[in-house]
Amino acid sequence: SQTIHQWPATLVQPVGSPLSLECTVEGTSNPNLYWYRQAAGRGLQLLFYSVGIGQISSEVPQNLSASRPQDRQFILSSKKLLLSDSGFYLCAWSDRGGGYTFGSGTRLTVV
Amino acid sequence: AQTVTQSQPEMSVQEAETVTLSCTYDTSESDYYLFWYKQPPSRQMILVIRQEAYKQQNATENRFSVNFQKAAKSFSLKISDSQLGDAAMYFCAYRRSFNYGGATNKLIFGTGTLLAVQP
Numbered sequence: 001s002q003t004i005h006q007w008p009a010t011l012v013q014p015v016g017s018p019l020s021l022e023c024t025v026e027g028t029s030n031p032n033l034y035w036y037r038q039a040a041g042r043g044l045q046l047l048f049y050s051v052g053i054g055q056i057s058s059e060v061p062q063n064l065s066a067s068r069p070q071d072r073q074f075i076l077s078s079k080k081l082l083l084s085d086s087g088f089y090l091c092a093w094s095d096r097g098g099g100y101t102f103g104s105g106t107r108l109t110v111v
Numbered sequence: 112a113q114t115v116t117q118s119q120p121e122m123s124v125q126e127a128e129t130v131t132l133s134c135t136y137d138t139s140e141s142d143y144y145l146f147w148y149k150q151p152p153s154r155q156m157i158l159v160i161r162q163e164a165y166k167q168q169n170a171t172e173n174r175f176s177v178n179f180q181k182a183a184k185s186f187s188l189k190i191s192d193s194q195l196g197d198a199a200m201y202f203c204a205y206r207r208s209f210n211y212g213g214a215t216n217k218l219i220f221g222t223g224t225l226l227a228v229q230p
Contacts, residue, residue, distance in 0.1 A: 032216060038154075043202065043222040059217075088154055092218070100146070100206070100218050102156035 002027035006091045006103030013110055019064075019078040021106050023091030026072065031093040033074040034100075035066055038088040050074060086110045113138045115205050117221035124193045125229050131178075132188045132224045134203030142208035145179065145186045146218070151199040159201070162186065164208075190226075198228040 006023045013019060025031050032051055036044040046059045048066035056066050063082050067075045074091060091103040114137045124130035136145070147159040162170045162179050169177050174191045190197055203221040 034217065044218075044220045046217050046219075049217055090156060092156075094206075094216060094218075099158070099161070100204075101158075105154050105156075107154075 002101060004091065004093055004101055004103045006106060008106060009104065010107045011109070013081050013108065015083055015110055016080045019076070019081050019085070019108070021076040021089055023074045023103055024072055025093045028093070028095065030071060031095065033068065034092045034094070035074065035076050036090045036092065038090065040087070044090065048076070081110045083110050113205050113207070113219050115203050115219050115221040117203050117224050119224045121225045121227070123227045123229060126193055126195060128193055129189060129191045130193055130226065132201050132226065134186045134188070134221055136184050136186065136205050138184070138205065140207055144206045144208065146204040146206070147177070147188045148202045148204060149199045150202065160188065193228050195228050195230060198226055200225050
């Protein structure tokens with residue numbers, strides 16, 4: 001069966017520090033991968049999606065970047081965090097059957 | 112562009128009663144998927160139910176069912192025999208079909224409805 005792992009679960013980082021959130025998928029190949037952000041009390045906003053290794057598309061301009069170094073690995077990064085980067089980050093993958101599976105999320109607090 | 116609207120920011124239901132959460136969407140496409148996701152306090156996104164637009168029959172999963180009105184672009188979720196564990200944020204979401212090609216097929220979310228279940 002397919003599983004998705006996302007870590008860390010919680011992160012507190014100072015302003016200006018770098019960020020690296022990792023997501024890996026097991027049990028499937030060539031998945032579509034996504035990074036979403038959820039601000040407190042709000043819906044989910046798509047940040048990045050990837051349809052293959054090295055292929056990244058950005059939905060909104062921002063301080064973050066994403067990379068896909070391996071087929072089942074998706075990384076969200078920042079060189080210098082801003083206070084506005086605080087939020088709940090969710091990784092997800094999708095299959096051709098329409099289903100979306102989400103990771104357990106990372107709660108990022110920038111202080 | 113496709114949009115999803117949930118007009119009820121908060122809802123409340125008594126335990127064992129039935130509640131309906133509303134969702135409308137806008138799209139020019141004829142083939143797509145619709146979903147309801149549940150997000151409990153743990154913030155894990157849990158798929159509750161999904162509907163393929165080409166299917167006329169409304170999807171059902173145990174106590175959860177939908178009323179899919181394609182012409183009206185409406186997709187409501189009915190929760191029967193509500194339980195305390197149903198308390199969560201519920202998101203309606205849209206996704207275009209792979210038949211349209213392209214590779215994004217991103218999930219477009221509504222703003223959510225916070226459901227409280229009263230004992």
